[in-house]
Amino acid sequence: xxxxNWFGTAIFVFAVVFxxxxxxxxxxxxxxxxxxxxxxxxxxxxxxxxLRISYAKPPIYSEEYVMxxxxxxxxxxxxxxxxxxxxxxxxxxxEKTIAGSRNVGYFFEDITQNDEAWQLMNKPPAGDTDALYTxxxxxxxxxxxxxxxVIFTDPHYWATTxxxxxxxxxxxxxxxxxxxxxxxxxxxxxxxxxxxxxFRSFGPASFKQKVAQAQALVRSSH
Numbered sequence: 001x002x003x004x005n006w007f008g009t010a011i012f013v014f015a016v017v018f019x020x021x022x023x024x025x026x027x028x029x030x031x032x033x034x035x036x037x038x039x040x041x042x043x044x045x046x047x048x049x050x051l052r053i054s055y056a057k058p059p060i061y062s063e064e065y066v067m068x069x070x071x072x073x074x075x076x077x078x079x080x081x082x083x084x085x086x087x088x089x090x091x092x093x094x095e096k097t098i099a100g101s102r103n104v105g106y107f108f109e110d111i112t113q114n115d116e117a118w119q120l121m122n123k124p125p126a127g128d129t130d131a132l133y134t135x136x137x138x139x140x141x142x143x144x145x146x147x148x149x150v151i152f153t154d155p156h157y158w159a160t161t162x163x164x165x166x167x168x169x170x171x172x173x174x175x176x177x178x179x180x181x182x183x184x185x186x187x188x189x190x191x192x193x194x195x196x197x198x199f200r201s202f203g204p205a206s207f208k209q210k211v212a213q214a215q216a217l218v219r220s221s222h
Contacts, residue, residue, distance in 0.1 A: 007056040011125050011132065011153075044071050046140040047108040049117070051199045056130040058083040059222030060215070065199045067104045072096055074104035076203060078211050082218035090210045092203065107202055111195050112137070120150045120191060127157025133196065152192060159193035 050066045059082050066077045076092040095103060111117045117137055133155060137148045152158060201208070 011129055046070055048138045049108055050136045052134040054132045059219045067107055069104040080214050080218050082221055084221040086218055086221045088214040090214060092207055111198050116191050117195055118148055122150055123152035123158055125153050127154030129153045155192040155196045159190040160188055162188040
């Protein structure tokens with residue numbers, strides 16, 4: 001099956017799943033105490049945030065950022081794959097968390113402050129649908145664990161251009177509301193773009209330079 005057909009099918013399936021499940025209320029944190037995973041929960045702390053971007057058109061097939069903090073030890077991986085088959089992976093050396101440093105622990109706290117990332121919901125395909133974003137979060141702390149996966153397209157669209165949500169309230173005195181006077185609220189949510197930009201801008205200058213070089217290499221190999 002051609003890649004473009006596969007990507008279009010993935011977008012369609014995602015839209016159908018969104019329609020079926022989009023109204024379900026999902027609590028966060030999805031923390032559970034699981035007796036059968038005691039070995040995992042015995043860890044003092046574990047945080048992982050990943051962002052995968054899948055592209056419908058060449059030259060880039062996918063990009064993936066994975067940020068992990070395992071008991072105060074940070075690790076970072078960036079992987080890019082081209083339609084040509086070329087794959088480049090960049091890994092930052094592991095380092096211990098230092099108070100005040102802008103490492104993975106700081107990054108995870110930044111994108112989850114006030115439960116920002118945990119509260120994001122799947123969005124239907126909109127805006128530029130040539131790229132599909134999959135955000136995944138996993139955290140273990142205080143013998144509890146939480147996991148969240150969110151799928152959306154075009155974070156800039158959802159941050160700035162998304163439409164409005166209208167509210168209809170029926171009453172006994174006026175069973176037929178005046179649709180020209182409906183109250184509405186914007187559904188634009190800047191958190192989608194903020195979190196994507198946080199992944200894109202993470203790391204020291206040397207790491208971001210290597211990422212840019214990898215992107216250029218994959219583009220040139222098409």
